[in-house]
Amino acid sequence: MTVPAPSALTFQDILNLAARGHTLDAATAEAAFGLIIDGKADDIRIAGLLMALRARGETPDELLGAVRAVRSRMLPVDNAPEGTIDVCGTGGDGHGTLNISTSVAFVLAALGIPVAKHGNRAVSSRSGASDVLEALGVPLSTDAASSLKNAHIAFLAAPAHHPAMRHAANARKTLGVRTLFNLIGPLCNPARVTRQMTGVADPALLDPIITVLHALGSECVWAACGLPHTDVTGPTTGIDEITLAGPTEIRTLEHGRMASFELTPDMAGMKAAPLSAIAGGGPEENAAELEALLRGSHGPYRDTVLLNAACALHVAGAADVLRNGQPDPAALRQAAARAGTVLDNGQALNVLNALRTGAASARTPE
Structure with missing residues (x-):
């Protein structure tokens, strides 16, 4: 199956992939969680994606993509001591x-x-x-x-x-x-x-x-x-x-x-x-x-x-x-x-x- 580039996928597209048991690469997972965090997905579809991933078992690439999406949008704490x-x-x-x-x-x-x-x-x-x-x-x-x-x-x-x-x-x-x-x-x-x-x-x-x-x-x-x-x-x-x-x-x-x-x-x-x-x-x-x-x-x-x-x-x-x-x-x-x-x-x-x-x-x- 040929999957379009992440930037071309809607949240529904990504949900459909997950629901059919496909794993998401890091870029696609980052796109999906970016849409969630940016308020561009409704609660039912968010819950559907989360449970589809959990039922199959989340992959390292899916977790990496999600973490990148969240880190890129967080409000950081600067100047933490070395070794924190x-x-x-x-x-x-x-x-x-x-x-x-x-x-x-x-x-x-x-x-x-x-x-x-x-x-x-x-x-x-x-x-x-x-x-x-x-x-x-x-x-x-x-x-x-x-x-x-x-x-x-x-x-x-x-x-x-x-x-x-x-x-x-x-x-x-x-x-x-x-x-x-x-x-x-x-x-x-x-x-x-x-x-x-x-x-x-x-x-x-x-x-x-x-x-x-x-x-x-x-x-x-x-x-x-x-x-x-x-x-x-x-x-x-x-x-x-x-x-x-x-x-x-x-x-x-x-x-x-x-x-x-x-x-x-x-x-x-x-x-x-x-x-x-x-x-x-x-x-x-x-x-x-x-x-x-x-x-x-x-x-x-x-x-x-x-x-x-x-x-x-x-x-x-x-x-x-x-x-x-x-x-x-x-x-x-x-x-x-x-x-x-x-x-x-x-x-x-x-x-x-x-x-x-x-x-x-x-x-x-x-």
Whole structure:
């Protein structure tokens, strides 16, 4: 079948291709998502395309094209410190856990690692990053550049930096399931980070995430998926975090090379725990648990955060937890212990309080 040039295709043309099972090359996917973002497609057709891609399985080229369309239209954050990292899950795993990556961001910032945490309100979960931050009293309009400079952290609310994404909001909310947009978000950080730790809900998505970020010039990336299993309180699916509930499959991009391995909680000296041990609720409930964590509470939530933070320190270039391309248990335990110190001494809580009072966005005197 001969397909016209992307510029000659209407959105309906592209939808027809996808509905017949054809994969889209990167240019055609970029054209399709450009039309969505520019408000030139209606909700029914947007939903149709998203589900056609999901049912078949999104390809790296389709994801690359969509990401290019979004990046070219985003409102960027300039002058982010060198080495700034993002930690973000795609959501859509259906397990409704506490906000792990948001908690990890506070730990990293307290350790002096600049974190540009890209997030949104809940679409396919009960409490997204923006929801829980609002419940914590953290203003989402903070000057990101100043916050990164003064508190080593900025929460980048997606609507503020991707305003045109509103054209897809109704279709996404109505569908209420993981779509390609869940994957796009973590790959379109407005601070243009080149270091990322990204969780996905399906192990089949690990390679596309790494492949796309490699094509876009990322420096160091870990993509993680807690392997699919059945929990008594949740569906059979993967987990978009590094988990205590079993092994986590990891894909890495470091020094231009891709690799893979499995990570288990015992490697970092953590006890296994079911997902039900970190089950979350609405924004207020998750916010209360997050603040208790920052005040030094112990348990599976803390251990999950420390395991993820230890790996994030590696991605940030502030630790080395691999030996010959495989997890080094001694190094993992050391990195996790280092992360735990800022929960115990109040430094992570201080980051939260600085954001609440606006001190993080105050200009440092010259």
